[in-house]
Amino acid sequence: MAERTEESLRADIVEIGRRVHARGFVASNDGNISVRLDGGRLLATPTGVSKGDMTPDMMVVTDMDGRKLAGERTPSTELLMHLEVYRSRPDVQAVVHAHPPVATGFAVAGVPLDRAVLAEVVTTLGSIPIAAYGTPSTPELADAVRVYIRAHDGLLLANHGALTAGKDLFAAYYKMETIEHFARISLTARLLGREHLLSREEVARLQGLRGTYGIKAPAPICADDMPPAGPDSPASCQVIQAPPGGGLRLVPDAADLPPAARRPAVPDDDTEIRLTYRELTALIEEAVRSLKS
Numbered sequence: 001m002a003e004r005t006e007e008s009l010r011a012d013i014v015e016i017g018r019r020v021h022a023r024g025f026v027a028s029n030d031g032n033i034s035v036r037l038d039g040g041r042l043l044a045t046p047t048g049v050s051k052g053d054m055t056p057d058m059m060v061v062t063d064m065d066g067r068k069l070a071g072e073r074t075p076s077t078e079l080l081m082h083l084e085v086y087r088s089r090p091d092v093q094a095v096v097h098a099h100p101p102v103a104t105g106f107a108v109a110g111v112p113l114d115r116a117v118l119a120e121v122v123t124t125l126g127s128i129p130i131a132a133y134g135t136p137s138t139p140e141l142a143d144a145v146r147v148y149i150r151a152h153d154g155l156l157l158a159n160h161g162a163l164t165a166g167k168d169l170f171a172a173y174y175k176m177e178t179i180e181h182f183a184r185i186s187l188t189a190r191l192l193g194r195e196h197l198l199s200r201e202e203v204a205r206l207q208g209l210r211g212t213y214g215i216k217a218p219a220p221i222c223a224d225d226m227p228p229a230g231p232d233s234p235a236s237c238q239v240i241q242a243p244p245g246g247g248l249r250l251v252p253d254a255a256d257l258p259p260a261a262r263r264p265a266v267p268d269d270d271t272e273i274r275l276t277y278r279e280l281t282a283l284i285e286e287a288v289r290s291l292k293s
C-alpha cells in the first residue's frame with residue numbers, strides 16, 4: 001500500500017463517515033472508523049458526533065492501547081473492539097463499525113450470513129459469522145470479536161451491528177457495503193421462500209479465483225469435523241454452508257412438493273386455500289377493524 005499522509009487519511013475517514021450515514025448504516029452518533037498511522041498509532045473517529053457531520057480536525061490519535069495522544073475530542077468507547085482487531089490482525093490497516101439495519105436484523109435474529117449464495121461474497125468475504133453479544137464499550141465485546149476476527153474480514157455483532165476490517169479505509173468500508181447488500185438479498189430470497197445454495201465445489205472454485213483478482217483470503221473453509229469456534233478456540237477457518245454436489249434447495253420448488261402442500265402464489269377463484277385458525281381470526285379482525293374506521 002502506498003504510504004498515505006495523515007491528512008489524506010483524515011479526509012478519507014470524513015468521506016466514509018458521510019457514506020455510512022447517507023446509506024443509513026448508522027443513526028445519530030453510532031458507528032466508528034479507525035486506521036493505522038505509523039509509529040504504532042491509530043487515527044480514530046471521536047465519540048458523540050454524527051458520522052455524517054465530521055470534519056478532519058475532529059479525529060483523535062491514540063496509541064495501540066487506546067490512550068489519547070492528540071486531538072481535542074474523546075476517542076470512541078467502541079475503540080476497544082478496533083484495538084482487538086489490530087492486535088489479532090497485523091495485516092489489517094483499517095476498521096469500520098456500523099449498525100446497517102438489515103445485517104443488524106440478522107445479528108438480532110441470530111442468523112449468520114454464512115450461506116454460499118452470491119459468488120461475489122464468497123470470493124471477497126467468505127462467510128460472515130456472528131460474534132457473541134458483549135456489552136458495547138466493554139472488554140466483553142472485544143473478547144467476542146477475538147473469536148472470529150483472525151479468520152474473517154467481516155463479522156456481525158449479536159444484537160448490535162457489524163464490523164469490517166481491510167487493508168485500507170475504503171477496503172474496510174466496501175466490505176460493510178457488501179455485508180448490508182448481501183443481507184438485503186438474503187432477506188429477499190428468504191421472503192420469496194427459496195434460497196439456492198452454491199455447491200461446495202463451486203465455492204472452492206470461486207475461492208481459487210481470489211489470486212486472479214488479488215484478493216487475500218481471510219482463511220480456508222472449515223472441514224466438516226472442525227469443532228465450533230469459542231473463547232478458548234478462536235476460529236482459524238470459515239464455516240460456509242455449501243452442499244456437496246449439484247447444489248441444494250433449502251426450500252423445495254413447488255413442483256417437488258406433494259400436491260397437498262402446493263399453494264399457488266395467486267389462487268384462482270375456485271382454488272381451495274387453507275388458513276390456520278389464527279390466520280383466519282386475524283383476517284376477520286382486520287375486516288372488522290376496517291369496517292369500523
Ligand SMILES: [Zn+2]
Binds near residue numbers: 031097160161
Ligand atoms: Zn455500535
